[in-house]
Amino acid sequence: MRTPLIAGNWKMNNNMTESMELVDNLIQLTKNFNKNVEILICPPFTALFSIKNSINDSVIKLGAQNMHFEEKGAYTGEVSPMMLHDIGVEYVIIGHSERRQLFNETDDLINKKLKAALKYGIKPILCVGETLGQRESGIEKSIIKNQITNAFNDINDKDSAKVIIAYEPIWAIGTGKNATSNQANEMASFIRKTVSELYGELVSQNMIIQYGGSVKVNNANEILSQNDIDGALIGGASLKAEDFYKIINSAQ
Numbered sequence: 001m002r003t004p005l006i007a008g009n010w011k012m013n014n015n016m017t018e019s020m021e022l023v024d025n026l027i028q029l030t031k032n033f034n035k036n037v038e039i040l041i042c043p044p045f046t047a048l049f050s051i052k053n054s055i056n057d058s059v060i061k062l063g064a065q066n067m068h069f070e071e072k073g074a075y076t077g078e079v080s081p082m083m084l085h086d087i088g089v090e091y092v093i094i095g096h097s098e099r100r101q102l103f104n105e106t107d108d109l110i111n112k113k114l115k116a117a118l119k120y121g122i123k124p125i126l127c128v129g130e131t132l133g134q135r136e137s138g139i140e141k142s143i144i145k146n147q148i149t150n151a152f153n154d155i156n157d158k159d160s161a162k163v164i165i166a167y168e169p170i171w172a173i174g175t176g177k178n179a180t181s182n183q184a185n186e187m188a189s190f191i192r193k194t195v196s197e198l199y200g201e202l203v204s205q206n207m208i209i210q211y212g213g214s215v216k217v218n219n220a221n222e223i224l225s226q227n228d229i230d231g232a233l234i235g236g237a238s239l240k241a242e243d244f245y246k247i248i249n250s251a252q
């Protein structure tokens with residue numbers, strides 16, 4: 001049984017007051033939540049520590065949106081896996097398409113970050129996704145397969161089982177244009193097949209594979225009811241507690 005993971009990627013949004021208000025609202029809404037669904041929020045670095053303290057007695061888990069792969073050193077402006085682990089961060093988003101596109105993150109860098117997260121016991125959410133042009137030229141599957149193969153380079157079976165994959169077609173992120181549930185499920189099952197080729201059926205059948213890209217209250221149910229989709233990575237709609245909670249409740 002795979003437990004669905006509903007994750008909010010706040011991106012570079014919310015000042016401290018707004019962050020705490022959003023978290024307080026979520027804590028209230030999820031007070032009696034007892035479904036078999038994992039709830040995760042990924043706020044900006046500056047809010048992680050305070051949020052950790054306020055969600056301690058709740059069902060909400062904490063993740064970061066990025067990290068460096070080294071433990072410490074002369075890397076001005078970076079945050080390490082050791083630092084995240086130290087304050088109780090349990091998850092980290094790795095290789096989000098915005099990091100790949102706007103901050104030139106390569107497959108090799110993403111592989112290093114994935115290994116570093118695993119070393120520190122932080123659960124990585126590896127993002128993969130194709131551009132519109134790649135989908136239109138019919139190469140989306142080979143793009144995804146490459147991204148996965150490169151990201152998992154030199155990662156052993158035991159560690160591979162701890163990775164979560166988020167399929168996020170770039171053309172669907174923040175555009176209001178979500179993939180159809182069929183497109184999303186087809187790619188999720190292709191990702192499962194790719195993982196099975198690398199690590200076998202057991203790892204692949206147990207792997208959490210999320211969909212991300214314009215998941216909203218009105219399409220969450222349909223997307224989350226697909227066989228190979230085990231949750232969602234949500235940007236915009238995770239910034240409103242009521243919307244995020246409704247999406248959480250669509251998970252099954």
Ligand code: PGA
Nearest residue numbers: 173174213214234235236
């Ligand atoms: P969106 O973002 O839900 O705003 O499309 C998703 C993401 O980038 O993870």
